[in-house]
Amino acid sequence: MTTPKELGTYAQNTWCPGCGNFGILASIKKALADLENDGLDLNKVAIVSGIGCHAKIADYINVNSFYSIHGRVPPPMTGIKLANPDLTVIGHAGDGDAYGEGIEHLIFSAKRNIDMTFIVHNNRIYGLTTGQFTPTSPSGFKGRSTPKGSPEDPLNPVELMISAGATFVARGYTKNMKQLQSLIKAAINHKGFSFIDVLQPCFTFFNTYDYYNERVYELTEQDHDASDRNLAFVKAREWAYGEGERIPIGLFYQVKKPTYGERLLAGRVPVRLTPGDIRPVLEKHI
Amino acid sequence: MEEISILIGGKAGDGTRQAGHVIASLLNRIGYRIFFYDDYPSLIRGGHNFSIVRASEKRIGAHKNTVDIIIALDQNTVENHKNRLNADGIILYDSKKVEAQGLGIDFMDIVKEFGGKPIMRNTAAIGALAGILNLEWSVLERDIKGSIGKEVELNLQIARHAYDRIETPLKPLQKLDQKPLPLVTGNEAIALGAVKAGLNMYIAYPMTPASAILHYLAEHENELGVVTVHPESEIGVALMALGSAYAGARTMVGTSGGGFALMTEALSLAGQSEIPMVIAECQRAGPSTGVPTYTMQADLNFVINAGHGEFLRVVLAPGDAEEAFYTAGLALNLAWKYQIPTFVLSDKHVSESIFSFEFDLDRVKPENGLLWDGRGEYKRYLDTESGISPLAFPGNPDAIVKVTSYEHDENGITTEEPGQIARMQKKRLRKRKALADELNKYDTVNIYGNPESKTALLCWGSTKGACIEVAEMLDLKVVKPLMLEPLPVEPLKKALSGVEKIIDVEVNATGQLAKLVAGQGFCIDDMILRLDARPFTVDDLLGNVKEVLS
Numbered sequence: 001m002t003t004p005k006e007l008g009t010y011a012q013n014t015w016c017p018g019c020g021n022f023g024i025l026a027s028i029k030k031a032l033a034d035l036e037n038d039g040l041d042l043n044k045v046a047i048v049s050g051i052g053c054h055a056k057i058a059d060y061i062n063v064n065s066f067y068s069i070h071g072r073v074p075p076p077m078t079g080i081k082l083a084n085p086d087l088t089v090i091g092h093a094g095d096g097d098a099y100g101e102g103i104e105h106l107i108f109s110a111k112r113n114i115d116m117t118f119i120v121h122n123n124r125i126y127g128l129t130t131g132q133f134t135p136t137s138p139s140g141f142k143g144r145s146t147p148k149g150s151p152e153d154p155l156n157p158v159e160l161m162i163s164a165g166a167t168f169v170a171r172g173y174t175k176n177m178k179q180l181q182s183l184i185k186a187a188i189n190h191k192g193f194s195f196i197d198v199l200q201p202c203f204t205f206f207n208t209y210d211y212y213n214e215r216v217y218e219l220t221e222q223d224h225d226a227s228d229r230n231l232a233f234v235k236a237r238e239w240a241y242g243e244g245e246r247i248p249i250g251l252f253y254q255v256k257k258p259t260y261g262e263r264l265l266a267g268r269v270p271v272r273l274t275p276g277d278i279r280p281v282l283e284k285h286i
Numbered sequence: 287m288e289e290i291s292i293l294i295g296g297k298a299g300d301g302t303r304q305a306g307h308v309i310a311s312l313l314n315r316i317g318y319r320i321f322f323y324d325d326y327p328s329l330i331r332g333g334h335n336f337s338i339v340r341a342s343e344k345r346i347g348a349h350k351n352t353v354d355i356i357i358a359l360d361q362n363t364v365e366n367h368k369n370r371l372n373a374d375g376i377i378l379y380d381s382k383k384v385e386a387q388g389l390g391i392d393f394m395d396i397v398k399e400f401g402g403k404p405i406m407r408n409t410a411a412i413g414a415l416a417g418i419l420n421l422e423w424s425v426l427e428r429d430i431k432g433s434i435g436k437e438v439e440l441n442l443q444i445a446r447h448a449y450d451r452i453e454t455p456l457k458p459l460q461k462l463d464q465k466p467l468p469l470v471t472g473n474e475a476i477a478l479g480a481v482k483a484g485l486n487m488y489i490a491y492p493m494t495p496a497s498a499i500l501h502y503l504a505e506h507e508n509e510l511g512v513v514t515v516h517p518e519s520e521i522g523v524a525l526m527a528l529g530s531a532y533a534g535a536r537t538m539v540g541t542s543g544g545g546f547a548l549m550t551e552a553l554s555l556a557g558q559s560e561i562p563m564v565i566a567e568c569q570r571a572g573p574s575t576g577v578p579t580y581t582m583q584a585d586l587n588f589v590i591n592a593g594h595g596e597f598l599r600v601v602l603a604p605g606d607a608e609e610a611f612y613t614a615g616l617a618l619n620l621a622w623k624y625q626i627p628t629f630v631l632s633d634k635h636v637s638e639s640i641f642s643f644e645f646d647l648d649r650v651k652p653e654n655g656l657l658w659d660g661r662g663e664y665k666r667y668l669d670t671e672s673g674i675s676p677l678a679f680p681g682n683p684d685a686i687v688k689v690t691s692y693e694h695d696e697n698g699i700t701t702e703e704p705g706q707i708a709r710m711q712k713k714r715l716r717k718r719k720a721l722a723d724e725l726n727k728y729d730t731v732n733i734y735g736n737p738e739s740k741t742a743l744l745c746w747g748s749t750k751g752a753c754i755e756v757a758e759m760l761d762l763k764v765v766k767p768l769m770l771e772p773l774p775v776e777p778l779k780k781a782l783s784g785v786e787k788i789i790d791v792e793v794n795a796t797g798q799l800a801k802l803v804a805g806q807g808f809c810i811d812d813m814i815l816r817l818d819a820r821p822f823t824v825d826d827l828l829g830n831v832k833e834v835l836s
């Protein structure tokens with residue numbers, strides 16, 4: 001059995017001390033180690049990351065990985081999952097990455113309900129490019145590209161994902177690792193498109209720890225029915241990434257639906273397909 | 287030599303293309319070799335569409351301006367094309383709709399008599415044509431049964447009636463003692479060649495003139511054992527393809543210039559991550575949206591140079607269906623053997639024209655890349671002598687496979703260390719040697735016409751057919767590189783040795799091949815360029831070449 005420690009690599013970690021990314025790294029490693037105990041084959045796990053501070057996670061976890069380019073986390077995930085449906089595919093994207101540069105891919109992943117897990121390291125700032133506003137920065141946010149304040153209102157990705165068709169929609173917080181681990185495990189176990197927006201403070205460019213600590217509360221099964229789409233929207237709107245005094249974290253919505261792979265492939269496994277004989281097809285051209 | 291050209295024209299929606307296909311099939315069945323040109327504007331209803339079926343005793347790869355028979359379903363067909371008619375040619379026209387001199391038949395009247403639909407005017411026209419050509423009824427009967435899915439009996443009645451209306455066969459066509467061949471478009475050949483080389487997945491976003499590859503593979507998915515996917519955009523297409531190839535599926539994407547523009551970030555990623563990538567780029571007239579349904583050879587520079595950073599690629603340019611089949615297979619195999627991006631650079635004129643297809647299919651078969659032997663610790667970017675690192679795929683119980691867009695060490699972990707960077711750049715570029723050694727074994731430059739001639743037509747891709755015919759008429763040589771990147775300099779030198787005059791022929795405004803070749807020290811004496819988005823016909827090119835030679 002692999003321990004979370006053994007899931008590390010020799011790559012030197014270059015995140016700033018205090019960065020929320022450490023919480024996500026520890027949580028995913030713990031989740032993978034736990035899932036291995038439950039029977040998940042770690043050699044059949046592939047993670048895909050974008051470009052940004054978050055994306056370095058591909059170097060830090062000792063499993064198969066595809067360190068992609070900015071904004072393009074879902075398409076390689078989709079390609080991997082379609083080519084070999086036996087693989088467990090997990091994406092790590094930044095908020096700039098997921099909601100800015102490549103938002104169309106995210107929406108389509110949800111629309112298709114492809115069976116994979118998508119984790120957004122949402123620090124509401126461009127970390128690696130040293131502090132510009134992102135699609136989830138609060139309105140009026142003063143970043144390096146918006147010294148007079150952001151002229152845009154933030155996007156609510158939780159609400160967006162529920163509308164787009166994601167069948168598992170959650171929000172985590174890096175300070176609540178216990179919940180985050182269980183959300184990640186549930187997301188991976190969910191058959192369909194699982195989305196977790198993780199509130200991940202950027203210690204250096206947008207320190208939101210106090211803000212979140214004062215406002216987050218856990219959604220529990222007792223007071224939220226995650227199978228109810230309307231209620232999910234209500235909870236999603238409680239905090240719109242700017243306005244709102246209380247921030248729910250936990251599972252907003254979960255439903256079972258046929259997956260893209262099931263519908264598109266109908267049992268076929270492309271990496272094991274043998275090409276057909278072209279001769280009878282050519283005959284039809286005479 | 288027996289040959290005939292037939293033009294059929296009408297409005298979009300009149301079904302002239304399908305009618306053209308039936309005509310091509312009829313002539314194929316009586317032993318003729320076919321070239322089928324389809325000319326249509328980018329619209330769904332109205333406008334003017336026409337197709338030219340040219341049938342000959344010998345292999346042909348181009349059409350002519352002049353035709354022997356015009357079938358006019360609308361007045362525009364007569365107005366636009368009557369000048370093409372040979373001295374003894376005839377116009378067969380729909381007498382209710384069209385005014386012309388020739389043989390007028392009220393096709394609609396026949397259709398109505400049997401209670402058919404307006405689209406069946408085509409069937410009547412084909413019936414009449416078969417009569418004019420003095421074809422046996424049984425040939426036509428078989429073709430209608432084979433090509434028309436619905437209401438076969440009704441179509442047969444209509445065709446028979448029109449066939450019987452022709453009392454004297456005005457243009458009797460001799461039956462030839464040759465076997466019919468499959469009639470295949472360039473796009474279909476690309477699809478089949480890739481499948482023959484072991485294609486598992488085809489991913490594409492629709493764009494003329496590449497869409498038919500997607501349509502064809504989607505239609506034949508089960509027979510061909512291929513999974514087809516139509517994602518959200520070409521950006522999605524290209525990145526998905528890298529994901530599926532990383533997972534071990536032999537994958538191809540297809541698009542035209544505008545879609546390929548969106549794929550260039552993925553192309554560069556393929557260069558850095560060494561993930562095999564196969565791209566069918568079917569050119570149309572640009573820049574930008576340009577002229578969507580017409581042809582141009584203007585993306586050569588773009589395809590050779592696209593993508594930031596420096597990395598290897600192979601660009602192959604087919605000039606007919608056989609070459610499309612062969613290059614698609616070769617592109618797939620080379621991509622996997624060298625873990626590089628490879629291109630089939632086609633254009634509308636190859637992709638959407640129909641050719642009589644005759645090829646030894648077994649020349650194309652799947653060739654694996656270098657696979658990891660399972661010994662020791664797996665390193666995705668192992669620095670080997672050839673530069674080629676053994677492949678393993680996620681799911682392998684003994685390997686962890688890490689690919690990345692960053693510069694990396696042998697394990698695929700990011701590096702910024704100068705020694706490592708230089709080492710990996712060298713490793714990737716070192717593959718050029720093994721690639722060149724393999725490419726030396728293939729005929730990357732083809733010669734046609736009179737090999738002894740002191741004058742050569744230099745061409746690539748879709749101008750092949752017209753160049754060969756013109757060269758044969760004027761006793762010239764044709765030199766056609768099948769591969770454009772890496773440019774096969776030595777084979778070109780050999781092919782052009784003894785040649786005193788090089789005439790470059792291209793369908794673009796600046797002579798992109800000429801510049802490429804001139805960059806290697808060859809002296810191009812003349813250029814014949816066509817920039818109206820139309821392909822060279824044999825007669826056009828003949829005139830152009832004569833002018834240059836005079």
Ligand SMILES: Cc1ncc(C[n+]2csc(CCOP(=O)(O)OP(=O)(O)O)c2C)c(N)n1
Pocket residue numbers: 050051052053054055070093094095096097098121123125126127128129134
């Ligand atoms: C196509 C492209 N545009 C811009 C960049 C530069 N860039 C690198 S990371 C980044 C933003 C990162 O923000 P986010 O995705 O939120 O990740 P974080 O660094 O905050 O984890 C940008 C714009 C790039 N690498 N590629």
Ligand code: SF4
Pocket residue numbers: 014015016018019020021053054123127128201202203204205
């Ligand atoms: S810049 Fe912010 S997100 Fe990036 S490593 Fe530092 S604290 Fe983390």
